[in-house]
Amino acid sequence: MEREPGTPLYQQLAAALRRQIISGALRVGGQLPTEPALADEYGMSRNTVRQAIGLLESEGLVRAIQGKGTFVSDPKSAPLPYRASLVHNRSQRASGTTAWRRDLRDFGREGEEIVTVERRPAPEDIAGLLGLEVGELVIVRRRVQLDGGKPTALADSWFPAALVEGTEIAEPAGILDGSDQAMARLGLEATHRHDTITARMPTPDESRALRIAKGVPVLLVAGTEFTGNQQPVEVFRRTLPADRHVVKYVVRKDA
Amino acid sequence: MEREPGTPLYQQLAAALRRQIISGALRVGGQLPTEPALADEYGMSRNTVRQAIGLLESEGLVRAIQGKGTFVSDPKSAPLPYRASLVHNRSQRASGTTAWRRDLRDFGREGEEIVTVERRPAPEDIAGLLGLEVGELVIVRRRVQLDGGKPTALADSWFPAALVEGTEIAEPAGILDGSDQAMARLGLEATHRHDTITARMPTPDESRALRIAKGVPVLLVAGTEFTGNQQPVEVFRRTLPADRHVVKYVVRKDA
DNA sequence: GAGTGGTCTAGACCACGTC
């Protein structure tokens, strides 16, 4: 490696290692030289080597594991589709299960959910989306979705308590065919939905709950379900680690 | 700050500062104490303080600026909607402009695009999506979208050369009403689209091109446009810094 | 126990922004 004055040493080392990874000289799953070895080879202190590796880690290119070594990450680690727009009522009603569970089954895995239900005053943002006054009661269903026993997504839904009080929606038991179908049974069938999608780095809580590696952002999918007469009946928020999920939509255009 | 043995010092400091930011004790835009000041106040070395600040920076909570100080970031810095599903042909044809430009105008800003056009053999992934053999020629329109002179998004589109050779699509000039309308004029009107959305940390190139701050991921929106007889006519990829963009969809459900 | 990455220190010098 030619040392170029002007650019920091650790960035030069990171660039050199990055090139080796992208070119394939360091294969996916392969191990990088150890930190002392790199320090020796490139003639710099171990701290500087660590800075370079930290940079690559923050880009999601490598993963350092204490006691074992530093390894090249798999960029496309079998992301799971979250088929956001493919949840059509008819097919869901026929299958008797949720799109999420069905997708998992297509991949040969089993999904579980840990459901908790709360009854509390609506926070400002949720109230606005549901067309309620701040402080009106809402039912919150919080789900931790597990894939093969490991948590892979958070999914929270808010419902106006006035609509769902005393129904299965307000019970902590899982709803096999999904809350949409449960709402339809109450005569509150959603006909359309507004979704917004963003991404950011996970909070420490999210990192812990979803076992998110360094350098991996979360996708935030927020949606509001409306009935035919424009009444909002549900607001949901999904938090999806971006290395494990892909969000899919089918867009049909007006003529 | 109580020192808890068992958890690293820098994480304890990060947690303490995070609490102050979230609680509002440190306001948005406000300056953190300087690194030497924190080292002194909490009785640790400056390097450890820097590790804590680096953690907060990677979460997107603060921004360190050389020569000035470290400041609390604005979490919701006026993200711009990318209204992915709202591009309906009828309204677009009427307005004579693209949804992106119209959205910007709604926010009182002007959009520009820097367009470059290439003609080259289709890479494997693109060929697969367009239903071509690897190596068949495609026209690539690469756009850097500017908002008030600053680059805010990358948008690349691939078209089969056999369909668009010699037309305005293959010319580097901007297309005022968007490539969808240009395709429609060629009798290749898209009726539906498949989109997939993911997120990851930006590459160094992307960080540079789009001026992406530390701790900010990019949203990747990839779509394939189909005509009524299921022929793919365009593949596009947008790269959107997640602190400046929100992707929106309207989902209409089957009855 | 040997080898890996993780934490922490103390101190030096550099680059940038402001006065």
Add this chain to the structure above:
DNA sequence: ACGTGGTCTAGACCACTCA
């Protein structure tokens, strides 16, 4: 000139993994 964050060193000890 001064104060800020950025880079870099040398060395110590800890925590984890695996033979």
